[in-house]
Amino acid sequence: MKKSLELFQQIVHNLLEDETKNPVAEFVPSGELFERMDLDLEEHPISEEDLATILQDLVFKAPRTATNAFFNQLFGGRNDKAILGDLLSVMLNNSMYTYKAAGPMIGVEKAVLRKVCDIIGWDENAGGTFASGGSMTNFMGMLMARDSKQNEARYEGVKNNLTVYTSAESHYSTPKNAAFSGIGRNQVRSIAVDEVGRMDVDALEAAIVQDINEGYVPTLVNATAGTTVLGAFDNVDAIAGICHTYNIWFHVDGAYCGSVIFSKKYTHLLKGLEKVDSFSLNAHKMMGTPLTCSLLMVKDKKYLYDSFSNDASYLYQTDHDDFNLGKTSLQCGRRNDALKFWTLWKSVGTQGLEGMVNKQFELADVARDYVRNHEDYEDFSIDDSISVCFNYKGIPARDLCTLLYEHSQLLVGYGSFGDREFVRLVTINVNNDKDVILNFFATLERFVEENEALFLKNRVSV
Numbered sequence: 001m002k003k004s005l006e007l008f009q010q011i012v013h014n015l016l017e018d019e020t021k022n023p024v025a026e027f028v029p030s031g032e033l034f035e036r037m038d039l040d041l042e043e044h045p046i047s048e049e050d051l052a053t054i055l056q057d058l059v060f061k062a063p064r065t066a067t068n069a070f071f072n073q074l075f076g077g078r079n080d081k082a083i084l085g086d087l088l089s090v091m092l093n094n095s096m097y098t099y100k101a102a103g104p105m106i107g108v109e110k111a112v113l114r115k116v117c118d119i120i121g122w123d124e125n126a127g128g129t130f131a132s133g134g135s136m137t138n139f140m141g142m143l144m145a146r147d148s149k150q151n152e153a154r155y156e157g158v159k160n161n162l163t164v165y166t167s168a169e170s171h172y173s174t175p176k177n178a179a180f181s182g183i184g185r186n187q188v189r190s191i192a193v194d195e196v197g198r199m200d201v202d203a204l205e206a207a208i209v210q211d212i213n214e215g216y217v218p219t220l221v222n223a224t225a226g227t228t229v230l231g232a233f234d235n236v237d238a239i240a241g242i243c244h245t246y247n248i249w250f251h252v253d254g255a256y257c258g259s260v261i262f263s264k265k266y267t268h269l270l271k272g273l274e275k276v277d278s279f280s281l282n283a284h285k286m287m288g289t290p291l292t293c294s295l296l297m298v299k300d301k302k303y304l305y306d307s308f309s310n311d312a313s314y315l316y317q318t319d320h321d322d323f324n325l326g327k328t329s330l331q332c333g334r335r336n337d338a339l340k341f342w343t344l345w346k347s348v349g350t351q352g353l354e355g356m357v358n359k360q361f362e363l364a365d366v367a368r369d370y371v372r373n374h375e376d377y378e379d380f381s382i383d384d385s386i387s388v389c390f391n392y393k394g395i396p397a398r399d400l401c402t403l404l405y406e407h408s409q410l411l412v413g414y415g416s417f418g419d420r421e422f423v424r425l426v427t428i429n430v431n432n433d434k435d436v437i438l439n440f441f442a443t444l445e446r447f448v449e450e451n452e453a454l455f456l457k458n459r460v461s462v
Ligand SMILES: *Cc1c(COP(=O)(O)O)cnc(C)c1O
Pocket: 074, 132, 133, 134, 135, 136, 138, 170, 171, 173, 224, 226, 227, 228, 253, 254, 255, 256, 282, 292, 294
């Protein structure tokens, strides 16, 4: 073990050093991957030395998600305290189903969830759990919605008249989860959005009324806190009113930006959150913890027991079951995803989490201001979002992003809203500062200037 840990230290040391010089890993085309790297598994063991060489090669060629040139995903950066917590959970390898198997780690998970429920403003009836990603916490929300409407569905299967409402800009996990849950993809109503990407509340109500008139049972409204492309926040307060009127489960998908609840300055973007039934957030996005760290909070934990416990009813729960988290989880064996977030939170306090959220919005303002003040850019951003969307010199976004990637310059993605496609710069890495953001634009501009031929080859006029 000691030797392996030394090798770990050495590879990490080399990586950190190399990352400062080469923030983007060498591009390996997928078609050449198996020729260029020794990935085949063989019958016989290899030497420790060869293993070390292969592992370092693998690590060095992997996409570098923590550097100042990575803006591709809704996560980025490296938080040392969160990593420390995660490394310890790997060493301990507790499984989070029973108190017997995880001991005080159960308390760690409970403390994180309790504190988040307090911040939302929920009392001791509230509860929650961790699952293996935002798609899965959203799935759990949907299952509780289904069971709250059709209690017998758990035993007899789903009657095919339940409907789900989510905005056209929401994450694809909602239709996918509708398939998993037996509600069915065709029962998901895609609600139009307004010009800044928020669910059209009137269109939502009209769709619900129409479905009721046609004999459907509206079961779940899924709102989004931070849509995947624009980073828009649906109007939670207004939607809560509609869900109350029609008695529909209300889930808020905060996978991307639900962490605004930690900031006094930005929590207003989720005004009315205390009225929802369930809420998910990914600490592996805005809170910079390693993948995955996905929290699900439920206003009334009875629904968690009803849908996820194998026992007949919540009523049979004993005191002790409060510490046997397997009673309310999606999986059986479960990683300790709480410790990394707890370690970070314990070390920086809630104030520190607030600082992280605020910094992401500050960096987005720097980027948005740059785009809005430079005439070669066309701006598609909305305010109060950490996704900054633009085009440069009319170059198709996907060409620009692909060439920047293939030439190991910058990792940045593109998205679309309406009929326009654009570059999406995500300022989620709190290790970055203003200069890094300005350098992003400088790098992009220099690359375009120096590679005019490339863009011409791709039949793009600069
Ligand atoms: C990232 C994201 C998800 C999915 O979360 P995973 O952890 O990747 O499964 C769901 N909804 C939104 C809005 C997201 O941004």
